[in-house]
Amino acid sequence: MRSPLFEGFDYEHDMLAFDTDAVRECEWDQVFASDPPARLEFPLYLRRERYNRSSEIVHRHNDFLALYIVRGGRGTHIVNEQACSMARGDVFIMGEGAAHYFRNPIDLTLDAIYFQARLWSSREWEILCGLPELTSYLAPDSQNMKAPQNSDHFGHLSPEPHTRVEAVL
Template sequence: MPRSTKTPIELSEEIDQSDIGRSTSGARTEPHSIALEQVSGWHTGRYFNFDEKGKPFDETFPLVVRRELYRGFDENSYRHLNFWALYFVRRGNGTHVINDHAWSMARGNVYLLAPDSVHFYRGAADVVLDAIYFGETLFSLEEQQALSELSGATPLIASNAESENDEKANSAGLGHFLHLSPQRQIEVETIVSQIRGELARHERALHLSARSRLWCLIVQLALWRGENPTSTRGGESRELADVLHFCETHFSRPLTVEQLADITHFSRNHFTRLFTLEVGMAPATYLRHLRLQHAQKLLRETSHTAIDIARLCGFSNATAFSRAFQKSFDVSPLAYRKANKRTPKYRKKPQEG
């Protein structure tokens, strides 16, 4: 994760310093080996867990949470020596090459990277990751054994490309991650935020609470992965990642399921079945979720009218927007704005996105 100069990008997330992947096109190099104790110090010049004197608060507590941004090509490879990495893709798309196996990244993907794995990013389109790095000693051998007994635990590890059951995915050289539904994304983001907040405090009890939250989170992810053991084939996963990114960046347009299916070159029925299997909801439902999620943000942070918000979020008119909002959140847009209003970040007349 080399250093580079930050460039402007529309982001609501706060990115940790020196976390933008460098855009390169040079030749691959030998992997840079990284130990967990280097992670926070190497990237930001300090430890996440530190006392009032600036010294590590508890160097034996091997847990770090970061938010990272990658764009372009970063084919400098890295080897994680003594720690695991749990990644959540918050936005963007691209390819994460792990142990010479390519994995599609899209919003909602979650996966584990095992110790001693070699990885790099390729073609990252403004990928924002929540990364939880934790040492091999954070959990006891008994806990590790109990986790391994869950059917979804091993498939959650992206490093285990050879363990995938779908031979076609392996032959295609492209793997797939667990994909969270929008509701589960919100649940996971909340837990990660709680872990990050507890680690920022100087109290051992809160650090232990963060450890407990992480354990419960990994167990829950393994259970979710076990619910969908087959997922999609490798090539189909790449196509669906492209569709998810297209939805994320074009939801303000009047998109149809047929248009999304055309991106994948699948029939409408085949595309809808695969999308629903991977995402947990139909394409039209997912688009509506993205539109309403953006509408909530605009209601909180701007003074745009309902007509403007409806247009910016892809609804045909203000009435259709209000009905969809009321049905989904059991509150009108006006009532939501009154209860959640923040100081507007901008008051300029809205333009088409």
């Protein structure tokens, strides 16, 4: 029996639509251009994504960041050549310029929140980037991402908080 966690997607990864030999460069206007104009004016976008047994399409978010919450399934997230397994409740943050892909996803379902830095004022952004817990995620460089403890894995939601987050998203 199929869980309702694997139904109702905004985006389902289609591996046939991409060239697997090149890094796909993603710009905010390009990725979200097919959506209503308000999406281009307001720098925040939410969608539910599904990846299942798809190929490894490397892509880079050039001018936006991402927060991923794993709703279900499993796989491995590779960011700047650093691997981290993914399971229900895991939270990942990706900064601008990070190259990533999903390896061996099996019914991997993500609640994805994409945003641009302009969502906050320059002072608010300065404060966020100044927090040691967020620095390597919001402004990742090769040194931050190569440290063994630093991938894009930010943490894990236990079942109760995860259920509340799912209800909102």
